[in-house]
């Protein structure tokens with residue numbers, strides 16, 4: 131009731147993914163579940179309690195607003211780490227609530243110091259190092275100032291971690307750049323130790339690095355996309371595939387299972403005679419007597435307009451093409467070849483129906499979107515519900 135589509139989240143898929151990832155990283159490494167972007171579209175409110183049930187106790191977000199959402203959604207105590215934006219006022223809030231955050235420049239380190247002194251609690255800080263991505267991060271020539279500031283304010287700052295982020299571990303095109311970043315990271319952490327910052331968790335791996343560069347699995351990993359059941363890229367999957375020594379592609383069973391299944395219903399059906407344009411404009415002309423079904427989802431719901439005359443959905447276990455342009459709230463599909471379709475029939479936009487599956491990959495390749503982008507474009511307003 132009161133929605134035109136629904137996103138089902140599979141508990142079994144999530145458990146499978148988390149177990150697979152735990153196997154991969156070993157028992158000692160902390161698993162930080164990355165839940166920025168509304169838990170990659172899965173819904174932060176829905177995702178956090180279930181992930182906690184599955185044993186996750188560390189979450190990473192981009193901003194203080196997202197940290198607040200985790201705080202409100204959690205059902206048990208957990209660590210929360212802000213990897214991105216936080217403003218001055220939020221710094222005090224974070225310290226007060228024992229939320230960890232990245233520090234990537236001296237200005238923020240000073241501000242952290244002030245915030246912690248004001249609150250009267252230690253700030254939980256992760257020093258982000260500039261190793262070559264050239265986005266955010268402390269450059270090497272500032273490390274001695276950083277160490278001085280921290281050591282001379284022993285009661286305000288606790289260095290919980292020292293980290294960096296790779297500039298594209300999902301593509302071998304970046305191989306040398308990543309190697310260089312690793313080298314810089316090692317040298318800079320060594321320097322911090324010599325400067326007197328002795329104990330901290332090292333963390334550098336995202337999903338892609340966890341698979342493509344196993345030695346980047348250190349004290350903690352920050353895994354986003356893989357826990358939701360997606361490989362960061364085809365290359366990362368191939369890397370794993372080759373590493374597993376599987377000889378026959380047919381024998382390969384994907385260890386990652388998609389958590390999301392997005393479904394709707396047929397809203398209306400009709401038959402249109404040959405030689406008619408369908409929907410807005412003149413982008414689709416019928417060449418035969420055509421059965422058309424209307425589905426009440428459109429670009430507002432994250433079904434990209436670029437999938438006009440290109441995307442497909444599943445109805446009655448079969449794939450049917452989108453015809454005409456994607457509207458704000460509707461798409462039209464051609465069901466002529468699949469027999470009787472009725473109002474109310476289930477429609478799967480992403481995920482499995484019977485033997486067929488619309489993967490995010492096909493969805494995103496056609497529309498030229500990244501996996502990540504398709505997921506986070508799913509509006510928060512679509513209800514999410516857990517299924518077994």
Ligand SMILES: *Cc1c(COP(=O)(O)O)cnc(C)c1O
Pocket residue numbers: 164166213295335336337338352353354355356362
């Ligand atoms: C998003 C993000 C991650 C997780 O990346 P995935 O590819 O989804 O695993 C890790 N670290 C940082 C800093 C990030 O921004």
